Structure formats: structure tokens, C-alpha cells
Amino acid sequence: xxxxxxxxxxxxxxxxxxxxxxxxxxxxxxxxxxxxxxxxxxxxxxxxxxxxxxxxxxxxxxxxxxxxxxxxxxxxxxxxxxxxxxxxxxx
Amino acid sequence: xxxxxxxxxxxxxxxxxxxxxxxxxxxxxxxxxxxxxxxxxxxxxxxxxxxxxxxxxxxxxxxxxxxxxxxxxxxxxxxxxxxxxxxxxxxxxxxxxxxxxxxxxxxxxxxxxxxxxxxxxxxxxxxxxxxxxxxxxxxxxxxxxxxxxxxxxxxxxxxxxxxxxxxxxxxxxxxxxxxxxxxxxxxxxxxxxxxxxxxxxxxxxxxxxxxxxxxxxxxxxxxxxxxxxxxxxxxxxxxxxxxxxxxxxxxxxxxxxxxxxxxxxxxxxxxxxxxxxxxxxxxxxxxxxxxxxxxxxxxxxxxxxxxxxxxxxxxxxxxxxxxxxxxxxxxxxxxxxxxxxxxxxxxxxxxxxxxxxxxxxxxxxxxxxxxxxxxxxxxxxxxxxxxxxxxxxxxxxxxxxxxxxxxxxxxxxxxxxxxxxxxxxxxxxxxxxxxxxxxxxxxxxxxxxxxxxxxxxxxxxxxxxxxxxxxxxxxxxxxxxxxxxxxxxxxxxxxxxxxxxxxxxxxxxxxxxxxxxxxxxxxxxxxxxxxxxxxxxxxxxxxxxxxxxxxxxxxxxxxxxxxxxxxxxxxxx
Numbered sequence: 001x002x003x004x005x006x007x008x009x010x011x012x013x014x015x016x017x018x019x020x021x022x023x024x025x026x027x028x029x030x031x032x033x034x035x036x037x038x039x040x041x042x043x044x045x046x047x048x049x050x051x052x053x054x055x056x057x058x059x060x061x062x063x064x065x066x067x068x069x070x071x072x073x074x075x076x077x078x079x080x081x082x083x084x085x086x087x088x089x090x091x
Numbered sequence: 092x093x094x095x096x097x098x099x100x101x102x103x104x105x106x107x108x109x110x111x112x113x114x115x116x117x118x119x120x121x122x123x124x125x126x127x128x129x130x131x132x133x134x135x136x137x138x139x140x141x142x143x144x145x146x147x148x149x150x151x152x153x154x155x156x157x158x159x160x161x162x163x164x165x166x167x168x169x170x171x172x173x174x175x176x177x178x179x180x181x182x183x184x185x186x187x188x189x190x191x192x193x194x195x196x197x198x199x200x201x202x203x204x205x206x207x208x209x210x211x212x213x214x215x216x217x218x219x220x221x222x223x224x225x226x227x228x229x230x231x232x233x234x235x236x237x238x239x240x241x242x243x244x245x246x247x248x249x250x251x252x253x254x255x256x257x258x259x260x261x262x263x264x265x266x267x268x269x270x271x272x273x274x275x276x277x278x279x280x281x282x283x284x285x286x287x288x289x290x291x292x293x294x295x296x297x298x299x300x301x302x303x304x305x306x307x308x309x310x311x312x313x314x315x316x317x318x319x320x321x322x323x324x325x326x327x328x329x330x331x332x333x334x335x336x337x338x339x340x341x342x343x344x345x346x347x348x349x350x351x352x353x354x355x356x357x358x359x360x361x362x363x364x365x366x367x368x369x370x371x372x373x374x375x376x377x378x379x380x381x382x383x384x385x386x387x388x389x390x391x392x393x394x395x396x397x398x399x400x401x402x403x404x405x406x407x408x409x410x411x412x413x414x415x416x417x418x419x420x421x422x423x424x425x426x427x428x429x430x431x432x433x434x435x436x437x438x439x440x441x442x443x444x445x446x447x448x449x450x451x452x453x454x455x456x457x458x459x460x461x462x463x464x465x466x467x468x469x470x471x472x473x474x475x476x477x478x479x480x481x482x483x484x485x486x487x488x489x490x491x492x493x494x495x496x497x498x499x500x501x502x503x504x505x506x507x508x509x510x511x512x513x514x515x516x517x518x519x520x521x522x523x524x525x526x527x528x529x530x531x532x533x534x535x536x537x538x539x540x541x542x543x544x545x546x547x548x549x550x551x552x553x554x555x556x557x558x559x560x561x562x563x564x565x566x567x568x569x570x571x572x573x574x575x576x577x578x579x580x581x582x583x584x585x586x587x588x589x590x591x592x593x594x595x596x597x598x599x600x601x602x603x604x605x606x607x608x609x610x611x612x613x614x615x616x617x618x619x620x621x622x623x624x625x626x627x628x629x630x631x632x633x634x635x636x637x638x639x640x641x642x643x644x645x646x647x648x649x650x651x652x653x654x655x656x657x658x659x660x661x662x663x664x
Contacts, residue, residue: 002127003120005145005277009284012116016109016443023105023439031437035296041439044292051288 006059014052020045098415098426100247100433106442113285113446117266117453120277124270131485134271135465136203136372141273143378145280147385150186150369151393152279155286156236156455157243157448160397164431165424167394167401168414170339171311171325172663174401175394176347179328181356183387183656187649189361189370190383195634196536197367198379199625205364206470212535212626214543214617215474220550221528222470225364226463228521230496233459234503235518240452241504247429247445256504259449263457264497267464268490272372275454275461279369282450283389289440289447290396290428296435297403310406315339325402328663341567341587350593354600358529365462376634380645387652391659401427407434456500464492515573519561526596527553527603534607539620539627545611553603560598566591 024042032039132138166174202208206225210218240259241252266274301307311325324331324338331338332347342350360366360383370382404427407413414430417423432444468489473480531550534541562578566588569575575591585591624630636644 002140002273003123003277005280008116008120008123008277009281012112012281013284013288015112019105019108019112020439020443027437027439035435035437035440036299038296040292040296040436044288044440044443048288051284 004059004063006055010052010055010057010059012052013048014056017045017048017050017052020048098246098429098433099249100429100441100445102248102442102445103438105439106445109439109442110446110449113450114262116281117262117278120281121266121269121274124274124277128269128271128273129486131468131482131489133273134486134489135461135468136368137271137273137276139372140374141276141372141378143373143381143385145276146369146373146378146382148283148389149276149279150366150382150386151390152283152286152454153275153369153458154366155283155393155451156232156458157452158236158239158455160286160448160451161239161243161425161428163394163397164401164404164427167398168405168422168424168427169401171315171402172328172394172398173324173331173338173340174398175328175659175663176351177356178391178394179656179660180348180352182360183391183652184352185356185360186383186387186390187652188357189367190380190387191645191649192628193361193532193536194370194380194383195376195631196626196628198371198373198376199631199634203371203469204465205362205367206466208626209531209535209546210470210474212618212623213541213546217531217543217546217550218470218474220547222466222474224521224524226466226471228524229365229459229463229466230499231503231517231521233456233463233496233500235507236452236455236459237500237504238507240449243429243448252508256501259453259456260497260501263453263460264494267457267460267493271489272368272461272465275457276369276372278450278457279454282447282454285443285447285450287389287396289444290400292440293431293435293444294396294399294403297400297407297431300435301403301406307403307406310409311402313409314405325405326663328660330664335586335590340589341585342590342593346590346593346597350597354526354529354596355593358525358596358600362528362532363525364466365458368462368465377636377639377643377645380634381643381648384645384648384652388655391652391656397428400431404431456497460493460496460500463496464489467492467495519573522592522595523554523557523561523599526557526599530600530604531607534604534611535627537628538608538611539623539629540611540616541607542611542614543617544614545607545609548610549603549607552606553599556602557595557599560595561591564591564594 020041022045024039024045027041029039128134130138163174163177166177197205197208200208200211202211204222206218206222209221237256237260241256244250244255245252266278270277298304298307301310308323308326312322315322315324318339320339321331321337329344332342332344335341335343335346366383370379373379373382401424404413405422405424408422413434414422414424415426428448432441436444468485472488472492473485477484527550530553531546534549535546559578561575563576563580563582564585565576565581566574566585569588574588575581585594620630636646641647
């Protein structure tokens with residue numbers, strides 16, 4: 001089965017989010033003068049962690065509920081929507 | 092005090108950590124996909140197996156190179172919200188058109204590239220012309236992307252120009268070499284989210300600093316009156332288009348709608364293999380048709396992410412401390428995004444923003460390289476050099492073409508460092524080649540009588556018409572030959588370069604359209620109706636969407652997209 005793109009995306013944003021949250025907690029508050037006093041690293045880090053986790057959860061759920069399928073055959077022969085009703089290969 | 096206009100940005104350790112995390116994931120995706128890349132179809136077309144939301148995000152991301160990001164912000168600063176016409180009258184309607192009307196032929200014909208469609212529909216020479224000009228163009232665009240990145244990294248971070256160029260080249264090479272188009276598409280999706288998450292906080296803080304939209308409007312009113320325009324010229328997109336002299340773009344509504352909206356945008360989004368390739372990788376006809384439509388939804392909000400920063404930068408420049416100047420004393424609008432990052436985000440988010448910028452440079456290159464290797468392998472190597480080889484053979488050729496594409500791009504970047512003007516000339520020549528293309532496709536897909544000879548002569552004459560128009564006109568105040576007027580006498584002077592470009596496109600399109608019709612009528616049809624089945628509207632069964640939920644149907648999606656676009660146009664009227 002091919003890689004679900006949501007896995008690396010989720011993982012990367014979760015990691016970057018955690019990095020930003022931690023940095024937001026330990027960094028000198030003075031550096032937030034330029035962001036109008038907002039600790040943007042902390043807040044935006046949280047947003048990224050949530051986004052990353054949602055992506056990971058979606059990838060994990062589709063990996064569990066759908067049994068691994070053989071990749072769908074190449075494009076359907078005629079101009080109908082048959083591909084639509086087949087379970088997509090990895091989601 | 093160190094001047095705020097200094098361009099350099101100091102990165103902290105956290106910024107490097109974020110940048111490195113991104114590189115690890117980019118390469119990781121390439122390695123993880125290596126095993127799944129076994130056939131040439133996997134490599135060039137992702138095995139036609141990718142869900143629509145992924146191809147959709149890749150569809151906009153492939154186009155979202157750094158020139159686009161930096162250029163749109165620069166135009167936002169220079170021309171204000173009217174820049175959004177590139178989206179709301181340009182890209183979006185074109186994306187709806189390609190999804191609803193053209194994708195059935197691209198995807199249904201089983202063509203593996205846009206030039207291959209031209210061969211199936213017309214003939215060998217039309218394909219050859221398109222394949223060669225397209226391949227050349229991709230190499231140069233990818234080279235320009237590298238060149239721009241090297242310059243930016245040097246001016247912002249003090250990095251060595253060639254080190255940045257080579258490092259980015261090697262990374263892009265590795266992940267495409269390993270995972271082919273799938274790898275490029277996955278990375279484009281990653282890059283899409285990076286751009287959104289990297290720029291959104293910057294725009295938010297900047298807008299807050301400017302006093303929200305109303306504060307920004309007030310500040311930009313001063314910007315506008317200082318430059319001799321009406322107060323709303325920077326914040327109203329349509330009201331100042333009644334005459335070319337009333338808006339900073341120097342374009343009137345007809346040139347805007349026909350030139351940018353109809354010819355240039357439809358020409359780009361409907362015929363450029365770089366973006367069409369993403370839709371061709373979709374898992375089904377329905378997914379292929381939905382690809383540009385799904386792409387259109389985030390695309391129509393992109394002005395807030397890429398144009399707004401430029402508007403904020405120029406508004407905040409009121410006290411002359413925001414944007415740096417170029418050596419000739421004019422404001423360097425291209426610095427809008429980097430300066431926004433520098434002013435508004437601390438270490439941490441700064442790293443994220445720079446990573447987003449870097450990602451957009453790399454995906455700009457990767458998009459070109461994946462389109463290049465496909466066209467080289469299928470349309471040039473397989474057609475003219477060595478046909479009828481095994482699939483593994485073409486897979487190897489594709490990988491070799493990837494290396495070749497990167498090397499040629501680096502060569503083009505080197506070329507640009509030596510002759511910056513020559514790059515401008517080449518870009519111009521490609522604009523001549525591209526402008527008429529949409530007429531060829533429109534006639535090819537919707538008029539079965541169009542012939543191969545008609546298409547070929549139409550394309551050539553359209554290109555010639557573009558060159559002649561450019562040679563006989565010039566934008567106001569411009570002197571160099573690159574800007575036009577190189578045929579000696581100047582018949583017309585346009586208020587701006589943009590107006591000249593739009594009208595060049597209109598002339599090229601019209602010439603190609605008329606010539607193709609006339610020559611087609613004079614020549615015999617070179618394809619039977621049987622051969623044209625699936626390639627021409629009248630001879631192709633309508634794609635049926637039975638059993639597809641309404642919200643997934645292309646037509647329903649298209650209506651939603653167009654309705655929201657209309658609302659956006661009215662809101663910023």
C-alpha cells in the first residue's frame with residue numbers, strides 16, 4: 001500500500017507545532033514586541049499541533065477501516081464514473 | 092540604530108531546526124515512495140490513482156512557485172486589490188472551465204501529456220511544436236526559480252548564491268528521481284499547507300497593526316492620493332477600471348477581462364501541462380474533473396494570503412521605513428513578503444515563514460521538472476528518438492531526463508546571472524508562443540472540422556502576430572527594446588506594460604483563432620470521426636455523474652465556486 005500523504009503532513013506539522021509551543025514557553029517575551037505583544041509561537045504552535053493531529057487521526061482511521069486494497073486499475077475505459085464507486089485505493 | 096530598511100534577517104537556532112525538519116520530510120516522502128514507483132505510468136502519471144483533494148491542492152501548489160508568491164505581493168503593493176483580478180476574473184473562471192469542459196478530453200483521451208493530446212487531435216507537427224517550446228520553457232522557468240531563490244537567500248540570510256541553488260537542486264532532484272510525479276504532488280500538498288500556515292499569522296499581525304481592513308483602507312487612501320489616483324484605487328478592484336489612467340495598472344476593463352481573464356488565464360490554466368498533469372494523475376474521470384474545481388476553492392482566497400501582505404507593506408511604508416529601495420531609488424516591492432516576515436514575526440514563526448518561502452521555490456522547480464521529464468520522455472524520446480522500447484527503458488529515460496532537467500535548470504540559472512536581460516527576452520518569446528495556444532485548444536475540442544494544418548499554421552501565425560504587435564507598440568516611458576517597439580516605428584503607446592501584455596495576448600489569440608478556421612476550411616480533415624471520438628465535444632459522450640453525491644458533482648462544485656467568486660468581486664468592487 002502506498003504512503004498516505006496525510007501521515008507525513010500530520011507528523012511534520014505536529015513536530016513543528018510542538019517545537020513552536022516549547023519555544024514559545026521558554027523564549028524571552030521581549031521578542032514578541034514585533035508581533036504586537038502576542039506570543040505567536042505559543043498560539044500558532046497549538047494550532048499546528050491540532051492540525052497535525054487531525055491529519056494523523058484521519059490517516060490512521062482510513063488505514064484501519066479500509067482493508068489494504070490492490071491499487072485500482074488504471075483509468076476506467078469509458079467516460080463513466082465507475083472509478084467513483086470503487087473503494088479508492090488508499091483512503 | 093540599524094536601519095529597518097536593512098534586508099538581512101537573523102535566524103535563531105529554532106528557525107534552522109524547523110527548516111531542517113522540513114527538508115527531512117521532503118526527502119523522507121521521496122524515499123517512502125520509491126518502492127511504489129515501478130512503472131513509467133507510476134513515475135509520470137502517479138499510476139492515475141490519486142484522490143481529487145490531493146491532486147486539487149497540488150494543482151494550485153504547482154503554480155504557486157515563489158515568483159508567484161513574491162510577485163503577487165509585489166503587485167499588491169504596486170497596484171492594490173486590483174491584483175486580485177488575476178484570481179477572481181483570471182484563474183477561477185479558467186479553472187472552472189478546464190474542469191467542466193476540457194478535462195473530459197484530457198483525461199478521457201488517455202493522452203499522457205498535453206502535447207500528446209495535440210497529436211491525437213491534430214497531427215505530429217503540432218505536437219512537436221508544442222512539446223519543444225514547452226520543454227524549453229519549463230527549463231527556463233525552473234532556472235529562473237532557482238536564480239530568484241539564490242538571490243533572495245543571499246540578500247536575506249547572507250547564504251552563498253551557488254550553495255543555495257545547488258542544494259535546492261539536489262533536494263528536488265532526489266525526491267523526483269525517487270518517487271516521480273507522486274513525490275512531487277505529495278510535496279506540493281505539504282507545501283500548500285506550509286504556505287497557508289506560514290503566511291497566515293504574518294498577514295494577521297500585519298492587518299492588526301494597520302488597524303484592520305478599515306485602517307488599511309485609510310492608509311492606502313493616502314498611498315493612492317500621493318501617487319495621483321483616487322482614494323479607493325488601492326482597495327477597490329473594479330471601480331477604477333473605467334479608464335486606463337484611473338488605476339495604477341494602466342488597464343481598462345476590456346483589456347482586463349479579455350486579455351487577462353479570457354486569453355491569458357484560460358491559456359495558462361487550460362493548456363499548460365504543468366498544471367494539467369496534476370489532474371491527469373487523478374484516480375478517475377470524476378476526480379480529474381473535480382481537481383481544478385477543488386483547487387479553485389482555496390485559490391480564490393489566496394489574494395488574502397499573497398496580495399494582502401503587499402498592500403499592508405506599502406500602507407505601513409507611510410513613514411518610509413518598511414520597504415527597502417532598489418539601487419535606482421524606486422521602492423523594491425518584491426521585498427514585501429520578506430520584509431513582512433522581518434517586521435512582524437519573531438524567531439520560530441520566522442523559520443516557518445522562510446520554510447514556506449523555500450518550499451514554494453522548490454515546488455516551483457519540481458513542477459517544471461516533472462512536466463519536463465514527461466514531455467521529453469513521451470513526446471520527444473518515445474516519438475522521435477527510440478519508439479517501442481520496454482516500459483523499464485522509458486522509466487530509466489524519465490529518471491535520466493529528471494537529472495538532465497535539473498542540470499539544464501542550473502545552467503539556465505547560471506545564464507540568468509550573466510545575462511539578466513536575455514532571460515527577460517526568453518520569457519517574452521514564450522509569452523508569444525503561449526498566447527495563441529488557447530485558441531488552438533478551444534477549436535480543437537469544440538469544432539470537429541479543425542484540421543492539423545489549420546492548428547499548426549494558426550499557432551505559428553498567432554505567435555508571429557504577438558511578436559509583431561509587441562514590436563510595433565510600447566509601454567509609456569519605457570525605452571528598451573525588450574519592452575517593445577523593436578520593429579522601428581511605434582504605432583501605439585500603452586499606459587503600462589501590463590496593458591501592452593494583455594493586448595499582445597488578445598491579438599495573438601484572435602489571429603490564431605481566425606487563421607485556424609480559415610486554413611481548416613481550405614484543407615481536408617486529416618482525422619476521421621472515429622479517430623476523433625473522445626477528443627472532440629460533438630463526438631464524445633457526456634460524462635455521466637450518476638451515483639455521485641451532489642456535493643461531489645463537478646457541475647455543483649462549479650456553481651458554488653462561481654457564486655463565491657462573484658461575491659468576492661462584489662465585496663471588493
